[in-house]
Amino acid sequence: MNKTVTYSPAYTLVPTYQCFNRCSYCNFRTDIGQSDWLSVKKVREQLHQLKLKNVSEILLLSGEVHPLAHNRQFWFERIYRLCLLALELNFLPHTNAGILSWQEMEQLKQVNVSMGLMLEQLTPKLLSTVHKYAPSKVPQLRLQQLEWAGKLKIPFTTGLLLGIGETESDWWDSLKAIADIQQEWGHIQEVILQPHSLGNQQVISTTSFSLERLPEVIARSREILPDSIRIQIPPNLVVEPNLLLKCLDAGARDLGGISPKDEVNPDYPHLTAEYLQSVLETAGWQLVPRLPVYPQYYSWLSPPLQKLVKAKEKALRCNKLINR
Numbered sequence: 001m002n003k004t005v006t007y008s009p010a011y012t013l014v015p016t017y018q019c020f021n022r023c024s025y026c027n028f029r030t031d032i033g034q035s036d037w038l039s040v041k042k043v044r045e046q047l048h049q050l051k052l053k054n055v056s057e058i059l060l061l062s063g064e065v066h067p068l069a070h071n072r073q074f075w076f077e078r079i080y081r082l083c084l085l086a087l088e089l090n091f092l093p094h095t096n097a098g099i100l101s102w103q104e105m106e107q108l109k110q111v112n113v114s115m116g117l118m119l120e121q122l123t124p125k126l127l128s129t130v131h132k133y134a135p136s137k138v139p140q141l142r143l144q145q146l147e148w149a150g151k152l153k154i155p156f157t158t159g160l161l162l163g164i165g166e167t168e169s170d171w172w173d174s175l176k177a178i179a180d181i182q183q184e185w186g187h188i189q190e191v192i193l194q195p196h197s198l199g200n201q202q203v204i205s206t207t208s209f210s211l212e213r214l215p216e217v218i219a220r221s222r223e224i225l226p227d228s229i230r231i232q233i234p235p236n237l238v239v240e241p242n243l244l245l246k247c248l249d250a251g252a253r254d255l256g257g258i259s260p261k262d263e264v265n266p267d268y269p270h271l272t273a274e275y276l277q278s279v280l281e282t283a284g285w286q287l288v289p290r291l292p293v294y295p296q297y298y299s300w301l302s303p304p305l306q307k308l309v310k311a312k313e314k315a316l317r318c319n320k321l322i323n324r
């Protein structure tokens with residue numbers, strides 16, 4: 001068996017924390033007008049400091065502006081501009097900015113090597129609970145986004161948020177929906193199985209996902225999802241070494257972006273890749289860095305993006321040798 005586990009050395013940018021949705025599990029959002037927009041100037045400074053570190057991915061995670069709000073265009077252009085800047089500085093952008101119009105997605109494809117949107121869960125019943133005030137979380141809308149990304153040939157990351165009030169059979173329904181979309185379009189690189197983890201900002205006082213169930217969810221996901229999809233789990237939310245190893249035994253093969261701060265779950269700091277490697281080694285696993293786009297999708301990218309990706313791939317290989 002190939003005992004390789006991947007992760008993406010990443011840095012997260014947040015264009016805005018302001019969000020018109022109110023998912024009751026969210027520790028990220030602020031109300032409209034209650035936080036600053038990330039400026040191009042500030043990002044330029046931040047990214048310049050990063051230049052020598054081994055970071056390849058810039059993950060842009062954003063709060064959302066209502067599609068009909070007067071500042072939707074301003075929001076979109078800021079995100080586009082930040083992606084461009086990241087590219088100019090030789091980083092590879094991956095944007096998850098929630099629901100986008102077809103045109104917005106088409107434009108972001110030009111400045112992203114891959115994009116993401118969590119399905120969360122397929123069941124509509126969450127629309128009367130945790131998603132009651134979150135119009136962006138309508139499951140059919142999210143499925144449509146996954147299909148559009150497929151039609152536009154955008155390498156994509158999606159996933160489930162576990163433990164937000166869904167049942168066990170809801171998990172399998174959500175996974176089957178993703179499997180069906182993959183069957184048709186083949187653009188889904190990874191599925192994140194994200195355990196809902198309580199933080200100190202969120203409005204509900206429900207419980208976190210019971211982590212000990214994660215290995216069985218992974219094992220069943222491995223049966224439902226096609227082999228072309230890698231299963232990702234966040235190591236900062238699954239910190240107990242034995243549990244992490246059980247998740248790998250069950251079929252997880254990717255640890256996602258490892259960045260200085262997990263913006264979505266700021267109460268759960270990331271461990272370093274070196275530490276994770278030391279845990280994985282005890283069971284014969286090897287942790288290797290990857291890019292935010294997998295090689296089988298390189299031909300989907302525009303020629304300038306392909307060129308940059310190939311250069312980054314080379315750099316990744318060299319760094320790996322230097323670090324050994």
Ligand SMILES: O=c1nc2n(C[C@H](O)[C@H](O)[C@H](O)CO)c3cc(O)ccc3cc-2c(=O)[nH]1
Nearest residue numbers: 096116117157234256257259261262263264
């Ligand atoms: O590559 C991605 N990683 C996503 N990640 C994983 C990310 O790579 C890292 O685990 C950290 O969030 C980086 O700070 C998420 C993590 C979460 O806690 C919640 C949501 C996401 C969503 C994405 C995503 O769309 N694309």
Ligand SMILES: C[C@H]1O[C@@H](n2cnc3c(N)ncnc32)[C@H](O)[C@@H]1O
Nearest residue numbers: 025026027118161194195196197264
């Ligand atoms: C960007 C993604 O972050 C996830 N997300 C939002 N809040 C939490 C939380 N408390 N715990 C874990 N994941 C969360 C959702 O799945 C969203 O789509």
Ligand code: SF4
Nearest residue numbers: 019021022023026029
């Ligand atoms: S999870 Fe995303 S959509 Fe929901 S409130 Fe938070 S930022 Fe907004």
